[in-house]
Structures are given as C-alpha cells and as structure tokens.
Amino acid sequence: GIQVEQSPPDLILQEGANSTLRCNFSDSVNNLQWFHQNPWGQLINLFYIPSGTKQNGRLSATTVATERYSLLYISSSQTTDSGVYFCAVVSIGNAGNMLTFGGGTRLMVKP
Template identity: 90%
Template sequence: GIQVEQSPPDLILQEGANSTLRCNFSDSVNNLQWFHQNPWGQLINLFYIPSGTKQNGRLSATTVATERYSLLYISSSQTTDSGVYFCAVEPRMDSSYKLIFGSGTRLLVRP
C-alpha cells in the first residue's frame, strides 16, 4: 500500500520562528489533507490540497503531485501552534475515500 512519510518527526521552535514540514508519499493520490492535532487531541483541518498552493493566515501549503510531496509552512510561529501535524492522503488506486496518515511531526513552540 501507499507509504506516507513525514519529516522531521520532532521540531522545537522559538516563538516567532518559521518552519517547513514535509510529507512524502509513494503513489498517486486523489486527496491530501493537512491536520493539526491540538494538545486536547482534536484534529483540526488546515488544508485540502491534492495539488497547488494555498495560504491561510500564517500557514501555507504546497503540493507537487508529480513529485509526490507536500510542504506545510508555518511563519511567525506562536505557542498555540504546538501540537502534532499530520499529513493524510487518499490513494488514487483506492475506490473509497479513506485517508492514510503519516506518523506526524510533533511541534513545540517555546515562548
């Protein structure tokens, strides 16, 4: 089945710093979503981005489908950005919409 790899696994930032999180996937996809799991466990949608570039405030994401990777950019990080960031993909060869998740990047932003 499809493999989804996220890097780095852990990241510590000082408040105000910028960061880039990466998601590599091993096969073509129909859907790619980025999520933020907050310290209370809630999964929050960040982007639906199977291809192209999107921006939402301090966050932006780019997916290059032909090269099978996606990047999530966090600018001017804040302590509330702490948590785990997941990339999830729907394999193109699959006939359901199920998402396959990477193992996540755990981010800690220090004040």
C-alpha cells in the first residue's frame, strides 16, 4: 500500500517564527488532506488539497502531485498552533476514500 512520511517528526518554535512541514507519499493520489490534532484528540481540517496551492490566514499548503509531496506553511506561529499535524492521502484506484496517514509532526510553540 501507499506510504506516507512526514518531516520533521518534532519541531519547537518560538512564538512568531515561521515553519514548513513536509509530507512525502510513495504513489499517485486522488486526495490529500492536512489536519491539526489538538491536545484533546480532535482532528481539525486544515486543507483539502490534492494539487495546487491554498491559503487560509497564516496557513498555506502546496501539493505537487507529480513529484509526490505536499508542504504546509505556518507563518507568525502562535502558542495555539501547538499540537500534531497530520498529512493523509487517498491513493489512486481506491474504491472509496480510505485515508492513509503519515506519522505526524509534533509542533510546540513557546511564548
């Protein structure tokens, strides 16, 4: 099955700093989603981005499907950005939309 790798696994930032999280996947995909998991376990949708670039406030994401990677940019980080960021993909040829998750990037933003 498809493999999804995220880097870095852990990231510590000072409030106000910028960061880039990376997601590599081993095969062609139909869909790609980025999530933020808060300390209570809730997965919050950030982007639905099988290709191209999207922006939402201080966050933006770019997926280059032909090169099998996606990037999540966080600018002017805030303490509330802390948590785990997951990339998840649906591989091409999938009958449904089963998501395969990466291992996540654990972000801590210090005040």
